Amino acid sequence: xxxxxLNAPSRRSFFGVAGGLAGGVAGAMVTRAQASPILPQDMSxxxxxxxxxxxxxxTTPMQDSLYFASFDLAATSxxxxxxxxxxxxxxxxxxxxxxPAEPGMQDDNEPPLDSxxxxxxxxxxxxxxxxxxxxxxxxxxxxxxGLATKRPSALVDLPVFNGDQLVDGQCGGALCVxxxxxxxxxxxxxxxxxxxxxxxxxxxxxVQSGFATANKTQGTPRNLMGFxxxxxxxxxxxxxxxxxxxxxxxxxxxxxxxxxxxxxxIALEHWDxxxxxxxxxxxxxxxxxxxxxxxxxxxxxxxFNATDASGNYVIPETSHMRLAAPANNGxxxxxxxxxxxxxxxxxxxxxxxxxxxxxxxxxxxxxxxxQKDPRTGFITIFDKMSKIDALNQFTTHVGSAIFACPPGVxxxxxxxxxLFETA
Amino acid sequence: MMAYKTCSTLxxxxxxxxxxATPVAQAQTADAGAYLATVHKHHLVTSxxxxxxxxxxxxxxxxxxxxxxxxxxxxxxxxxxxRGNLQGTGSTIIDxxxxxGQTSLFATIPHNLPGCPGGVGLSTAMVMLKSGWVxxxxxxxxxxxxxxxxxxxxxxxxxxxxxxxTIAGPExxxxxxxxxxxxxxxxxxxxxxxAGFGIGAPGQPVQNSATVLRIGLSIxxxxxxxxxxxxxxxxxxxxxxxASVFLIGPTGLTxxxxxxxxxxxxxxxxxxxxPDAAARTDSAATGTLVSKDGLLNRPLAMDMAPNGHLxxxxxxxxxxxxxxxxxGKQLGAQWIDADEAQTxxxxxxxxxxxxxxxxxGFYYVEDDVNTVVQAQ
Numbered sequence: 032x033x034x035x036x037l038n039a040p041s042r043r044s045f046f047g048v049a050g051g052l053a054g055g056v057a058g059a060m061v062t063r064a065q066a067s068p069i070l071p072q073d074m075s076x077x078x079x080x081x082x083x084x085x086x087x088x089x090t091t092p093m094q095d096s097l098y099f100a101s102f103d104l105a106a107t108s109x110x111x112x113x114x115x116x117x118x119x120x121x122x123x124x125x126x127x128x129x130x131p132a133e134p135g136m137q138d139d140n141e142p143p144l145d146s147x148x149x150x151x152x153x154x155x156x157x158x159x160x161x162x163x164x165x166x167x168x169x170x171x172x173x174x175x176x177g178l179a180t181k182r183p184s185a186l187v188d189l190p191v192f193n194g195d196q197l198v199d200g201q202c203g204g205a206l207c208v209x210x211x212x213x214x215x216x217x218x219x220x221x222x223x224x225x226x227x228x229x230x231x232x233x234x235x236x237x238v239q240s241g242f243a244t245a246n247k248t249q250g251t252p253r254n255l256m257g258f259x260x261x262x263x264x265x266x267x268x269x270x271x272x273x274x275x276x277x278x279x280x281x282x283x284x285x286x287x288x289x290x291x292x293x294x295x296x297i298a299l300e301h302w303d304x305x306x307x308x309x310x311x312x313x314x315x316x317x318x319x320x321x322x323x324x325x326x327x328x329x330x331x332x333x334x335f336n337a338t339d340a341s342g343n344y345v346i347p348e349t350s351h352m353r354l355a356a357p358a359n360n361g362x363x364x365x366x367x368x369x370x371x372x373x374x375x376x377x378x379x380x381x382x383x384x385x386x387x388x389x390x391x392x393x394x395x396x397x398x399x400x401x402q403k404d405p406r407t408g409f410i411t412i413f414d415k416m417s418k419i420d421a422l423n424q425f426t427t428h429v430g431s432a433i434f435a436c437p438p439g440v441x442x443x444x445x446x447x448x449x450l451f452e453t454a
Numbered sequence: 455m456m457a458y459k460t461c462s463t464l465x466x467x468x469x470x471x472x473x474x475a476t477p478v479a480q481a482q483t484a485d486a487g488a489y490l491a492t493v494h495k496h497h498l499v500t501s502x503x504x505x506x507x508x509x510x511x512x513x514x515x516x517x518x519x520x521x522x523x524x525x526x527x528x529x530x531x532x533x534x535x536x537r538g539n540l541q542g543t544g545s546t547i548i549d550x551x552x553x554x555g556q557t558s559l560f561a562t563i564p565h566n567l568p569g570c571p572g573g574v575g576l577s578t579a580m581v582m583l584k585s586g587w588v589x590x591x592x593x594x595x596x597x598x599x600x601x602x603x604x605x606x607x608x609x610x611x612x613x614x615x616x617x618x619x620t621i622a623g624p625e626x627x628x629x630x631x632x633x634x635x636x637x638x639x640x641x642x643x644x645x646x647x648x649a650g651f652g653i654g655a656p657g658q659p660v661q662n663s664a665t666v667l668r669i670g671l672s673i674x675x676x677x678x679x680x681x682x683x684x685x686x687x688x689x690x691x692x693x694x695x696x697a698s699v700f701l702i703g704p705t706g707l708t709x710x711x712x713x714x715x716x717x718x719x720x721x722x723x724x725x726x727x728x729p730d731a732a733a734r735t736d737s738a739a740t741g742t743l744v745s746k747d748g749l750l751n752r753p754l755a756m757d758m759a760p761n762g763h764l765x766x767x768x769x770x771x772x773x774x775x776x777x778x779x780x781x782g783k784q785l786g787a788q789w790i791d792a793d794e795a796q797t798x799x800x801x802x803x804x805x806x807x808x809x810x811x812x813x814x815g816f817y818y819v820e821d822d823v824n825t826v827v828q829a830q
Contacts, residue, residue, distance in 0.1 A: 191537075193503045193824075301795065309794040341494035348498040349823055382539060383795065384802035384822060418501040419823050424795040 162434025241370025294430025522613025572604010706756025772800015
C-alpha cells in the first residue's frame, strides 16, 4: 500500500458530492511555522503535506483540534510491526489528503473501508504524527522486535517529578498517533481509522482529545487559565535547532523529534477565584497583553533582574515564566504545542492548601514539548518548575509519556522505516 | 516566593488590593522601632524538595560550627511529608549552603528506626550543637493522619547525617515545636514541646496534655550525647488532632537572655513565658501570659530577633508578628507570605522560622511551594 497514488475519490466525491481537494492548496502550505496568522476559510480546510523531511504536526501551525492515542503493541513479530506501520502510513497519507482511509470500492458484505463520519468534510489541515515509545524497544525487559539496541539514549524514561500524581491509564505506550485538524470530527476519524486498521497488531492504551484557539485567534493561543501559552517558543533557525534530532543520536532519528506529553489537570474553580493581579504574579506576565511584568508588549524581553524599591524582583522568583525561560535554564529550548482539554467533571482532592475537595472540572492542558533531546529540553526546564513554580498550586500532572517521532516519510516508504531496515 | 506588597495586619485588606498595581514587598509595621520595620527584601534561597520527593519543610537550624559535611552558617531544613504528601512521613534533611547557593541532601533517616516508636516523620524540633551532633524530632504517622500517630522520638545524627542514636521514653510524645537550647559544648540543655499525648484521631476534642520538656545532655568527646536528665517544666498545654494540618499544639520555643522560655500556644492563640527554664525543678504549668490574640492567628514557630523581640509566624495567615516580650506589646506584623491561593493569603503556608545568627535577617519556610525564603 505504501506506493499507491492518491488518486482515489475524495471523501466529498465518495459521498457523492462533486468536487475534490485542491492539490495546489496543499502545495501552498509547505512552509511550516509555529506561529501563524488566521487562515482564510479555504486554507483552514486545505490539506497539509504528508510527505517530507519531517513529520507534519510538529512545527506545523497549530490546528483547532487534537485527538491523541497511545497504543500497546500486540504484534508478536517484527514483520507484523512493519506491516502495521506500512498500513498506517498509507492510510495516513490518504486521510491527510481528505480521502477515505482505504482505497477501493465498498463491498456491502464487508465491513466499511472507512467508517464514514468524515464524509463531506474536507481535509481540514489534518496532520497525523507518529511516535515510538519506550515499550516498542523493550517491554518488561523483553526485546520483542529486536529493537532494544536501537533505542536512542535521548528516549529516556522520564524521571519522577515533584508533585506527579500520574494515573496508570494515562501514561506511556509503545506507539502514539496524534491527529490534529481544524475539525474535531476529522481528527477523531483519523485516529479511529488507524486504530481499526491496527486490530490484532496494536491495542488502544489511552487517548486524549483537545482544542486550541491558534487557528482562530491572532498570535499566541491562550490556555484555559486565560494566558497566552507558547510566547517563548523558538522560531526560525532557533526552532529548527531546538526541535529536530541531528547526528548526535542514531541515524534513524535524524530529522525526527522527541515528544514529551503531559496531561495537566488544572484546578480552574480555584484559579477563577484569584485576582487578576495575582494570576499575573503567578505567571509573570500580564494577562491581556502577554507582556512580561515590567514590560509593555508580549514579545518584550523579560527583565529578570528588575527589582522594586525594596529590592524584590518585579518578575517573582516562583513565577511560571521566570522558571521556564531559556535564559534561566542554560539556554534550554523546547517547542510547546499544547492543547487544552475538557473531559467533564469528577471528584478531586486538590493537593495544595486549602485542599479543596469535591466535583470539579477534569480540564486542563495536554502539554506537548518537542525537542531534539528531552534531557537537555523538557527535563532540564521542568525539574525546577516542578518544585517551586507558583502555578503548581493550581496544576497537577496526571498523565505522562515520551515518544520518539521519527523523521518524515518519503513517497514509497513508511514511517520509521530506517529504524527497522538499518543494520 | 511571590513578591507581594506586605503590610501591617491592620492595613491588610487595603494593602492587598494595592498590590495589584504595585507588587512590591514593603514592611509597614505599627511601631517605628520594630525589627520588622527594617525588613524589606524577600529572596527565595532554595527549594526544599530532595530527590526522594519529600515535601512540607518544617524545621530550620543554622549550623553553629563546621563539622562533617556541614559548614558553619549552613541552613539545615527537614521535611515532614513524603513524596505522596502524607504528613508525618518525611524523612529527609537538606543542607543549604549560603556561601555557594547550593543545596544538598544531608540525611535520609530510615522509616523504621529502632528506638523511635511509630516510625519517622521529621517535625519542627531540630538543633545542631557545637559538637556537630544534630538532634531532630519525629512525630510519625503511617497514613498521613494522627490515626496512626506514634510517640516518636528525638533522633541523634552525626555531622555526616548518619543516625547515631535515639532519645525516647514516656516523657516524649511527638516532639513537635521548634527547639530552644543551651549549648556549652560538653553539655547541653534542650527544650522540647511534646504535643502527642492522648490526642487521638482527627475529630477528637482538645487535650490539655502537651508538655514542655527540658532534657539535659552530656556530650563526651567523640561520642553521641547522653541524656542526663528529663524535667517537665511546662504542662497542660492544649493540643488537638487535625485532619488538615495533622496536629495543633505548642510549637514555638525560644529562650530569652534572662533564662525565660517563651512558648507559642497555638490553640490558646497566645505566647506564654516559663521563668527560670534552665534551672527550675517543677512545672510552671502553662506559664504566664505574654501576649494573646490581636495580630496572633494560631502562632507557630518562634525565634528571637536581634533586638530581643519575639518573631512568631501565624498558621492561619501569612504573617510574622513581632512582640516585645517584656511588655507583651505586639509591635506589628508583616505579610511575608501573601499567596492568595490560600484564604486568607498565606494560610497554612508558614511554619519554620529562624533568625540568621550572621545578622542577615531571618529564614522562613513556605510550605505552599516547598521553599526557603530569606528576609532582610
